[in-house]
Amino acid sequence: MARIKRDWTSLPEGLLALIAELLPSQNDLCCLRAVCRSFRSELPPSTTISFPQSILTTTDFLKGPNPSTNGLYVLIESTAYAVRPLNKKESPPWLIKVEKTKPGKVEIKDPLSILRFRFPRKLPKFLNLLDYKVTEITTSYALETTAILKGKPELAYGGKYSQLEFSSGKVIFTSGIDESDEEFAVMVKFGVGRLSLWRNVDKKWSKIDLEIDLGIDFEISTIIFMNFNRRLVLIEDIIYHDKKFYVLLSRGVTMTVDSKSLSVTEVAGTLNDLKWYKSVYLLESHNNLFLFAKFSKNLDTEDYLKVFKLDKERHEWFRVEKGLEFEDRAIFLSEDGSFSLSAKESSE
Template identity: 25%
Template sequence: MSDRNTLYQWANLPKELLQKIGKHLDCRIDVYRFRAVCTSWRSSVSPSYRQSTRIPLKLPPPIFADAFLSPVTICRLEQVEDNFSSSSSNSMAWLTKVEESTVGDMQLLMPLSNRQIKALSWPVPKKTLNLLNFRLVELAKACTLKRAKGRPVLGIDKMVPFPNTNLSNDVSSSDFGLFAIFHEGKLGYWRNGDENWNLLDDRNFHYDDIIVYKGQLYVIDRCGTVSWIDSSLNLIQYSPPLYGCGSKKNLVESCGDLYVVDRYLDGERRTWQGNEDEHINQYLLYLVRNYRRSRAKTVDVKVYKLDEDWGTWVDVKTLDDRVFVVGNECCFSFSTKEFDGWDGNFIYFNDPSDEDCRGELSGYVGHVFRLSDRSIGKATHFLGNSQISKLPS
């Protein structure tokens, strides 16, 4: 049986069965992907189904913020030939970030930032994207903390919810918590309802990144030591120190292996200068007093892979057809075989100097590092592949 006939049969499933399947969709992005299959699937589930509930989180000292969790999904947006096509042309594929806005709409964002994509730079007849002609393929998921008006919670550098499940249902549970790196290097845990953040390490205040790798939480400090967090919130050393001389280290999973992207900066990183026992009610005054914007820029990048069998670090000279994206919310990788016109062996990132005093990324263009000749440039090609305004209502 041909793929076309198989997909035709899927498109003609009984309506009651489609509605039953729809009840098991976990989040809004899955709803949009479900509705994009064909007209019958589209009509069986409302686009507002599984709209996230904005449950407020009162983050205690030293963060001082009323916030909510904002899930985002990194996707490959593919144009399909027709409603029953099982494949798409790589020449018509874009990388984008999908997020639910504060008013409940799904919007497309720049992959390296939270800037909403508004301008159109490729021929789509309407500003609203018709998902019957496009397919969203999930590449990675992440989650951030946002304030009521959509701004990021300043002070938190990286955050991972735990358990990492359906956020809209589990966030009200007392078992739900957040692991976060805050104030430029402190590693803490907060369980919903707790009056304070709990430090997981009261001696090392120089953690750089946190990641979920093979279902387990891992962190890395500025010496390049990777540790995993067990169920009792203990840090268990997982790797020897890297002792790389870079200023900023990020963890990236690629093809099942764990990598470290070590960036060298030409200046000091942003530092936290506040007194954590000082309760300041005026949020803007709190920011001005305690944060100093960094002007540092990346001048070199090195990549290492962890050899888990031997417990050693391997200096990586090439990523072959892979691309690494080092973002504020998550770090991920993908193959250029999925996108026509992309070259592998690149690392895309933002510099500390790209952030303003409120933690917002000030520009639309990120940066790219080419491992082959160790050159750094503007990532205009990277962001230029995602110029679509919004998803349909």
């Protein structure tokens, strides 16, 4: 019996668009558009980000927490992908980050750095997604002033060091992306000393004050950023975990912020093992919260890590000694959002 050859280019009008709406990721949409020219002509490339559009267009969200100084902001979406050619299954995947800066425009960056990605000569300049397996790993968000994006940082800083933290910030938000949900909230970490929260219930920015006393046993690098009258500390990282906003401060002090009441609660105190660290990161894995601290002994030795797990009942971080929590996982630590994936996924 002869095999029937189907003409996918003659689908009923509107059916292809309905199919595209059901696709789980933008990567799947790209693969669908790569089938043929007629598909590409009927399906425009996605220019939106996975964030409630009405909040960006009908509220003052993009004016930021300090509108008199910085002007408008742009919400930037960055997605990390693992890319592997189908005809070379034995080769390791390429890990790249695609950043959307403007509608229809993207930039390729190193997923573990804030720098632009320089393509090795071995990488092709053009990718046919039908020839590659592309796995979407994680998505992160940032707020940047339009002045920064235009290459005019002096406009964003306003000539004042006190406004430096407002030029760009790491963005996290509640898991339910629904503009009609009054509990939807967005937290932004500007630099190391500014923390702001935008809530859908009142549609405005609120400043979160974190004032604690770590005592005199304190990092010298922190003193530079410290206001001695208010005893502010460095904000190292933020994450949305277990339906709560977690904030990691200097020396492992960890707080949660209630988006409804704006109250701040300490969930872990000073961690004695965190002295003279280079950087720290929060990471969620298997419904648990982990702290990764990077250290360096001296200029002649390689950096090393210490890993801690949050005990929510005892309100403290405890050291993960044997690493069994991540026995089958690959860990990626980054300032704009750390993530993990199974070793099988990273090698397939």
